[in-house]
Amino acid sequence: MHFDQRPYLMGILNITPDSFSDGGQFFDPQRAVDQALKLVEEGADILDVGGESTRPGSDAVLEEDEIKRVLPAIQAAVRYTTVPVSIDTTKAGVAKAALDAGAAMVNDVSALRFDGKMGEVVAAAGVPLVVMHMRGVPKTMQAGPIEYSDLLGEIRSFLEEALQRAADAGVEREQIIIDPGIGFGKTPEHNLTIINRIGELRALGRPVLVGPSRKAFIGKVLDKEVDQRLHGTAAAVAASVLGGAHILRVHDVGPMRDVIEVAQAISGERLPEGRS
Numbered sequence: 001m002h003f004d005q006r007p008y009l010m011g012i013l014n015i016t017p018d019s020f021s022d023g024g025q026f027f028d029p030q031r032a033v034d035q036a037l038k039l040v041e042e043g044a045d046i047l048d049v050g051g052e053s054t055r056p057g058s059d060a061v062l063e064e065d066e067i068k069r070v071l072p073a074i075q076a077a078v079r080y081t082t083v084p085v086s087i088d089t090t091k092a093g094v095a096k097a098a099l100d101a102g103a104a105m106v107n108d109v110s111a112l113r114f115d116g117k118m119g120e121v122v123a124a125a126g127v128p129l130v131v132m133h134m135r136g137v138p139k140t141m142q143a144g145p146i147e148y149s150d151l152l153g154e155i156r157s158f159l160e161e162a163l164q165r166a167a168d169a170g171v172e173r174e175q176i177i178i179d180p181g182i183g184f185g186k187t188p189e190h191n192l193t194i195i196n197r198i199g200e201l202r203a204l205g206r207p208v209l210v211g212p213s214r215k216a217f218i219g220k221v222l223d224k225e226v227d228q229r230l231h232g233t234a235a236a237v238a239a240s241v242l243g244g245a246h247i248l249r250v251h252d253v254g255p256m257r258d259v260i261e262v263a264q265a266i267s268g269e270r271l272p273e274g275r276s
Contacts, residue, residue: 001045003207003246007260010086010249011044012213015069016053016061032069033076040081042254046105046247047081049073049098050088054109054184056142067097078102086130092117099125109134109184111162112169119169130177130209131162135185146187152200155180159204177247179209188217195236198243211249212236213256230255238263 001008015032036047051069052061061069066089077085078101086105087098092115095106104127111131112119122129133155135141148154159178166176180194180201191212201208212218218232219225230252237248237256241263250256265271 006264007241007245008045008247009043009253009257009260010046010048010209010211010247011039011042011253012249012251013039013047013049013073014053015049015051015073029072032073036073036077037080039253040077040083043257044083044253046084046086047077048086048088048107048249049077049103050107051094052089054138056138056183059139063091063093066091066094070094070098071101074098074101074103090114090118092121096121099127104128106130108132109138109179109181111158112165119166119171122166122175123170123172126172126175128175128177129166129171130179131159131166132179132184132209133158133162133181138184141185146185146190148190151190151193152197155194156201156204159201163204163206173206177207177209178204179211182210182212183215183217186217188220191215191217192221195239195243198240198245202244207246208244209247209249210237210240210245212240213250213252234259242267 013032013036039047049070051066070087074085084104085102086107087095087103088107089095090108090110095118106122106127107130108118109132163173163176167173178201182191182194195212198208198210213233214226214229218229218236222232233250234255237250237259240248241260248256248260261272
């Protein structure tokens with residue numbers, strides 16, 4: 001991927017009964033496969049498949065159950081499309097099974113902290129790795145006072161440590177993508193600050209992924225439930241693109257494709273190639 005040319009769109013496929021936005025919608029294997037193909041048809045550059053919810057308060061899933069959830073969709077996407085598939089997991093065993101089935105990227109919200117073998121699996125496969133900032137663990141990340149003395153500074157330090165952890169495991173630095181973790185151990189105001197200052201993370205020299213889709217901070221701003229946050233997500237995506245994000249992780253691929261294209265045109269002060 002050429003991150004210096006345009007932002008990329010990562011389509012979310014949650015094969016879970018309890019994800020905050022679409023839990024249960026694609027838990028049936030056939031519905032999951034159909035949704036995977038739909039996201040690609042709508043213009044996803046990457047398909048991110050996950051079988052364990054990481055919403056606040058969520059419980060862990062057994063490795064074998066997670067594998068059973070994600071493999072049919074991954075296999076179908078690999079068979080019927082040319083779009084790279086990312087496995088969204090913190091477990092090395094799940095990542096290995098997904099990579100063996102044709103996945104081409106690992107998205108680890110724990111930044112290699114939860115499973116000591118994850119770095120080795122990624123390094124052996126030679127695939128891109130997303131490392132994300134998170135305060136604590138999903139079960140408790142929003143519990144108690146959520147305070148930072150220097151929000152962006154602490155996120156940068158955490159991600160620098162993640163980059164080193166990956167390097168120690170043998171993952172090439174050029175293969176790593178960083179994610180500030182919108183909604184993961186942050187207040188709504190923290191999330192607004194991160195998006196407003198997303199360009200500061202580019203100083204780490206790695207592509208930046210932002211995942212604002214339907215998140216609670218949008219609901220707080222608009223006083224809207226999760227199924228009414230499309231336009232709010234569009235605003236957050238546009239702001240992220242203008243701030244310099246390289247990958248946008250979203251549920252609503254079709255509408256966000258338009259948002260990204262217009263935001264990119266504004267950022268570059270030119271029309272897309274071939275249009276006048």
